Amino acid sequence: MNEIRIYPDPILRKKALPVKMIDGQVKEIAEHMAEAMYTNKGIGLAAPQIGILSQIAVVDLGEGLRILINPEIIEGEGESVLEEGCLSLPNIEVPVKRKDKVFLRGWNMDGKEMNLELVGFPGRVYQHEIDHLNGILIVHYLSRLKRELLVKKMLKRLRDS
Numbered sequence: 001m002n003e004i005r006i007y008p009d010p011i012l013r014k015k016a017l018p019v020k021m022i023d024g025q026v027k028e029i030a031e032h033m034a035e036a037m038y039t040n041k042g043i044g045l046a047a048p049q050i051g052i053l054s055q056i057a058v059v060d061l062g063e064g065l066r067i068l069i070n071p072e073i074i075e076g077e078g079e080s081v082l083e084e085g086c087l088s089l090p091n092i093e094v095p096v097k098r099k100d101k102v103f104l105r106g107w108n109m110d111g112k113e114m115n116l117e118l119v120g121f122p123g124r125v126y127q128h129e130i131d132h133l134n135g136i137l138i139v140h141y142l143s144r145l146k147r148e149l150l151v152k153k154m155l156k157r158l159r160d161s
């Protein structure tokens with residue numbers, strides 16, 4: 001269950017479903033996700049990356065673990081491009097255009113509504129995780145040709161390592 005799904009695993013392209021009730025099962029999933037994220041030295045992880053199609057994201061930017069349920073971007077401002085990596089796409093980096101500032105809404109594990117205003121890198125991380133919940137990966141910001149070349153290289157490196 002802790003195994004990180006690697007592209008092109010089809011589950012990574014599916015949309016995650018909203019969590020209806022924050023119960024013991026959701027808590028268990030979030031714990032598994034946090035464990036998988038820390039084991040793989042990631043800073044964020046979305047549930048589809050461990051094969052679960054629920055709208056749950058975990059992020060730790062060095063300020064402790066944050067779990068977000070049903071997160072969504074309400075508004076965004078500005079744009080910039082930065083290279084990003086992803087635990088589901090080992091050893092590759094892709095330039096991704098994202099909003100500089102986002103207003104995000106979600107729920108925490110206690111069922112409390114969270115409204116976050118995020119600027120710069122932290123906002124980028126949350127946008128990346130919310131993309132996962134919508135079945136979007138960083139390689140989908142590339143042209144099909146570039147994506148195929150890059151993924152071929154990634155899979156070869158994985159086989160050779």
Ligand SMILES: [Zn+2]
Nearest residue numbers: 085086087088
């Ligand atoms: Zn990712």
